[in-house]
Amino acid sequence: MQITQSVALVTGANRGIGRALVEALVAGGATKVYAAGRDRTALDALAASAPGRIVPLTLDVTDADAVARLASIAPDVNLLINNAGVLDFGSPLDMPIAAIERNFAVNFYGPIRTTRALAPVIAGNGGGAVVNIASIVSLASMPSLSGYAASKAALWSFGQALRAELAAKAIAFHSVFPGPVDTDMAAEIPMQKTSPAEVARAILAGVVEGREDIFPDPMSASVGAAWAQDHKAVEKQFAA
């Protein structure tokens, strides 16, 4: 999949990694980028930076009817990036079920809906790619991230099942496993973070190179390598 002349749709595009992805797609030569999100004012401002190439789209990924309309609103898409996400902190024994459900609604069911809506469109346009932004905590959880990590692990698992079906439609599928990225989501996480722009560029490079699993920052690359060697050691390190 090449970024040049692609037509992309990015969810959660009004800020953070999603906004950086839209900017990287435009810089990489995408013909058109549908910037989808809930905050229309921010999307309109983003669209003004590349008139005609960035198309703002109001979309809450938990709104099944709105997602179902995507096929007619964006019939030329060949690259879907499922980026929208939420993070509610909470321990496995105390976190309210409603908060866990919210994490699953956005992080897991959202990408399932958008992919089901747009896979036929991408296939009809000759194929392309779907990218799910998972997390390094898809691979190993932490007590304070219990509900969030579970939703991201589910997203990773679902993607493994999805890959074969999408391949039959000439659609490549990529899972992305970022470590800490300097966005609002990670504001309370006191760790060294990579910039969203750097992460966005690494994600698109991984798509172009055809890498199924993309570790887009130094921390995720190092944890990913350690996990491949000894997943139990990473589980124990994260749990501590």
Ligand SMILES: NC(=O)c1ccc[n+]([C@@H]2O[C@H](COP(=O)([O-])OP(=O)(O)OC[C@H]3O[C@@H](n4cnc5c(N)ncnc54)[C@H](OP(=O)(O)O)[C@@H]3O)[C@@H](O)[C@H]2O)c1
């Ligand atoms: N930052 C990190 O350290 C990190 C690490 C690993 C993975 N990730 C993943 O990377 C992705 C982007 O995160 P980020 O760091 O850029 O976070 P962020 O700055 O908090 O941005 C999250 C984006 O998701 C959108 N969103 C939330 N709920 C939505 C919904 N129901 N429908 C549509 N959009 C919704 C937000 O829109 P509103 O402005 O309307 O809320 C916002 O645009 C997420 O999937 C996250 O889990 C982040």
